[in-house]
Amino acid sequence: MKAASYNLVAIVGPTASGKTAFAAHLAKAIGGEIISGDSRQVYRRMDLGTGKDYDDYLVDGCTVPSHLLDIREPGYKYNVYEFQNDFFEVFKKLQAQNVWPVLCGGTGMYIEAVLQRFKLIHVPANPSLREMLKDKSLAELEEILSTFRILHNSTDTDTVKRAIRAIEIETYYQTHPEIEVELPEVNPLIVGINIDRDARRAKITRRLEQRLKSGMIEEVKSLLSEGISPDDLIYYGLEYKYLTQHIIGQISYDEMFNQLNIAIHQFAKRQMTWFRGMERRGFTIHWLNAESPLEERVEMVKSLLLK
Incomplete structure (x- = not known):
């Protein structure tokens, strides 16, 4: 399935909007593979703290192929320049194989560096x-x-x-x-997953509680035990910042939870501000309701690709 007017599908949205699971179902339906556009999911063994849910890539018993996950060691400082290079390497390979590239992520700068083809x-x-x-x-x-x-x-x-x-x-x-810088042409269909603010806030808090129960503190302790410095983990922000501060005794558990919960809500708000800014900068984003049936949303995107 290939449409002449587009050569890339980009799925964007705030944290907790369910964009990864949607991207996986869409990729499966159109014969595509996912390219992650997340600045922290590039790191190995940083799973719970980055929201790396491998189950999201499982569709009808099959794992949808993904790229740019688990490609760097913790402690490394990956950047937009490297992402752009890595993205276009995968993008050209998938194009040559006649496979749909499905870019999915919430790191607005990474997404826009590809779509705007910034000279980096x-x-x-x-x-x-x-x-x-x-x-x-x-x-x-x-x-x-x-x-x-x-x-x-x-x-x-x-x-x-x-x-x-x-x-x-x-x-x-x-x-x-x-x-x-010479970069390939991209003609993206950009799809945004829009989740009601109250629903998003409830989901963020619920997900944080679940990840803590699943061993997120132990994940950070393990990274520290490998010899990764607290400063290097704090550099990654959000979960790694507050969990590290708690583990090294700077803040209590309750302080960690409350401050982190607020920070993730603020992060999601900033993500939406970025994507709305993209619209002001001339991008068309087709917003889909996160609460509508997944299959219905997949069909809507398929119909957009065929226009």
């Missing part, structure tokens, strides 16, 4: 800039980041280190306008 190269460290920014608060760093053109993902800058790296990347691109 490796950005080296800037020690003098880091020194200048080291004493600034996260709010101050985010204010600086807001002055740049849209390139870095504001939903991913929930730690000072990540925000400083974002500014470092943006500064480099501001001063190197000569960057030239």
Whole structure:
């Protein structure tokens, strides 16, 4: 099944919207494979904390092939430049095999770096800039980041280190306008999974409780026991930030749960702000109700692909 006008399906939406399970069912229905667009699911053994639910890829007893999951070791700092390279490598391979690439994720900057075909190269460290920014608060760093053109993902800058790296990347691109990169053409059908805010909030809290019961604290303890530093885990933000702070004694269990629960709600809100911003930047996103029957949503996307 192939339509001439599109060569990529992108499934976007906030955390807890059920986008991965939907993407898997869609991929199975159209003869596709999933390319993950999540900035943290690239790491091995970081499963519960990143929301990596392998059961979501199981459709009718078969596992839908996926790419860009479990491709780096914990402690590594994967970035948008590497993602763009890795994505297009998989994208070209699937195209050559006449397989639908189904990009699925909630990391807006990763998604848009592919769809906008940003000119990206490796950005080296800037020690003098880091020194200048080291004493600034996260709010101050985010204010600086807001002055740049849209390139870095504001939903991913929930730690000072990540925000400083974002500014470092943006500064480099501001001063190197000569960057030239050849990338394949993409003609995406973008589908958004929209979940009611109250339903999303309830699902986020319920899912957090379940993952804690399933061993999320033990997962982080295991990573620390491997020799990964607390700072490196805190760098990843959200679950790894608060769970690490709890494990090393900085905050209590209740403080960890409450602060993390709030942070995930805020993260989901920022994700939706990013996707609405994509619409303002000219992208058409076909929003589907997360509560409508899955099979019905699959058929709706299939009909869009054939138009």
